[in-house]
Amino acid sequence: MNKTSKAAYEVYTDGSCLGNPGPGGWAAIIINEKGEKQSLGGHIDSTTNNRMEITAVIQALETIPENSAINIYTDSQYVINTMVKGWRRTANKDLWHALDSAVHTRHVSWTWVRGHSGNPGNEEADALALQHSRTPRVETTLTHLDQHGNVRMVDIGDKVATLRVATAKGKVSMRPETLSMILKGTVEKGDVLTTARIAGIMGAKHTATLIPMCHPLPLDKVDVGFEFDESKGSITITATAQTVAKTGVEMEALTAASITALTIYDMIKSVDRGMVIENIRLVRKSGGKSGDIVLDS
Numbered sequence: 144m145n146k147t148s149k150a151a152y153e154v155y156t157d158g159s160c161l162g163n164p165g166p167g168g169w170a171a172i173i174i175n176e177k178g179e180k181q182s183l184g185g186h187i188d189s190t191t192n193n194r195m196e197i198t199a200v201i202q203a204l205e206t207i208p209e210n211s212a213i214n215i216y217t218d219s220q221y222v223i224n225t226m227v228k229g230w231r232r233t234a235n236k237d238l239w240h241a242l243d244s245a246v247h248t249r250h251v252s253w254t255w256v257r258g259h260s261g262n263p264g265n266e267e268a269d270a271l272a273l274q275h276s277r278t279p280r281v282e283t284t285l286t287h288l289d290q291h292g293n294v295r296m297v298d299i300g301d302k303v304a305t306l307r308v309a310t311a312k313g314k315v316s317m318r319p320e321t322l323s324m325i326l327k328g329t330v331e332k333g334d335v336l337t338t339a340r341i342a343g344i345m346g347a348k349h350t351a352t353l354i355p356m357c358h359p360l361p362l363d364k365v366d367v368g369f370e371f372d373e374s375k376g377s378i379t380i381t382a383t384a385q386t387v388a389k390t391g392v393e394m395e396a397l398t399a400a401s402i403t404a405l406t407i408y409d410m411i412k413s414v415d416r417g418m419v420i421e422n423i424r425l426v427r428k429s430g431g432k433s434g435d436i437v438l439d440s
Contacts, residue, residue: 164189195276
């Protein structure tokens with residue numbers, strides 16, 4: 144959706160890649176209607192400049208509430224011309240799909256900014272993206288162990304509550320004919336996908352009762368989505384959790400993806416004993432002291 148009126152959010156995005164392909168970084172500077180600024184950024188070990196440019200926009204949009212008016216400022220002609228002029232999408236189709244989904248639920252307008260022309264927002268995003276391309280974050284301590292090596296629940300009392308978002312993915316592989324039954328709604332136990340989605344959302348809400356050292360979090364939002372490969376017989380699950388809290392929601396997103404996959408398995412195990420649940424992993428997170436991390440698209 145393109146709007147010409149003044150946007151509630153101004154967003155400056157940029158991507159950087161050392162080698163193309165090579166280690167890359169993305170960044171977004173978000174300014175709301177009150178003039179408050181938020182900086183996002185992340186690192187991917189092997190990527191391309193174009194993927195970083197698209198990722199920056201996706202990450203920014205997914206941080207902003209749906210139905211918001213947003214003006215995206217980018218120096219990427221690749222992004223601008225694809226979204227505005229309809230350039231053919233011969234590569235990075237996974238990211239374009241994610242960007243379309245984010246744009247669909249927001250009022251987005253697009254402005255091209257010439258790179259290195261002195262625009263403050265663009266210069267800040269460019270510098271941050273370059274920094275992330277060079278310096279991936281690596282944790283060097285185990286926070287769930289005390290000084291004596293005993294497990295503990297981490298004290299987050301002094302932390303500041305901020306917006307936290309995490310996305311996890313997983314896959315269930317099965318026979319193509321089994322997936323066909325799911326999509327046609329002929330599984331004896333009932334609606335597999337609706338049941339699995341509800342189970343995933345419920346699982347996210349119960350994470351703290353399942354994982355001993357997790358903090359109970361007031362979840363603002365949990366989304367569970369599916370992508371299907373009918374020829375290979377696979378369902379890819381994408382689970383996103385969001386909260387405003389003192390600690391992150393990675394475990395809630397991972398639990399949602401895992402419980403969704405387990406529920407699919409349970410619903411159809413009587414007709415396909417060879418199903419495989421695989422590749423449950425965190426793909427991205429934002430918010431908090433540890434910053435914004437993109438591990439996969």
